[in-house]
Amino acid sequence: MKRIFLILGAIFWMNSFALAGGEAMFGLEWGMSPYEIRNQGTRLVLKNRVKNLSIYSVKVLPKNLKDADYYRLVFGNTDQLVKIIMVGKKIRGDFYGEQGKNRFAEIAHELAQKYEEVKSITEVGIRVYDAPNEFYQCLAHSGCGIWVKTFKAGNKVITIQLNGEGAGEGYIDIRVEAYPEWDEITGRKIPVKSVKDAEAL
Secondary structure, three states, rough: OHHHHHHHHOOOOOOOOOOOEEEEEOOEEEOOOHHHHHOOOOEEEEEEEEEEEEEEOOOOOOOOOOEEEEEEEEEEOOOOOEEEEEEEEEEEOOOHHHHHHHHHHHHHHHHHHHHHHEEEEEOOOOOOOOOHHHHHHHHHHOOOOOEEEEEEOOEEEEEEEEEEEOOOEEEEEEEEEEEEEHHHHOOOOOOOOOOHHHHHO
């Protein structure tokens, strides 16, 4: 259930927008339609419609991480790809979080080679679950801990997060959002760009 809320979180209505396109991730391009992705040999299953957005489930994409359990692809009101979510396979028997933290660090290192890191929070034990072997319980409990890094490129924002589901159990997810199109969809405030008087006037 938590994974479903993660996928549907922060999806709101908008009238229309123009998508610039360009490389997304996992072998896809921003602005691709479900039809174009199917033509690559990928099987898409419609899972939900939220306002004017369509959410599809995919097991494999043209380029896959070994951790991937499945993907969610989010398309805008003109059937253009605007968000990709990779949901990783469940990690089991990892009570101290070493396996999850190591794999998180490996993926984050690869992202850092290509993109600018703009946020990093890796903290647990803030409240309730503070024992070393309660790593994933802490991540699953609101306000106890968070393990996340965010990267940015010209046309996308990438967030990798290590999530908890219970004692010794968790998973990694990667959320890739088209920028600035996803901010326009969700109503996030896009910074106002100021220039010199002569240029603006």
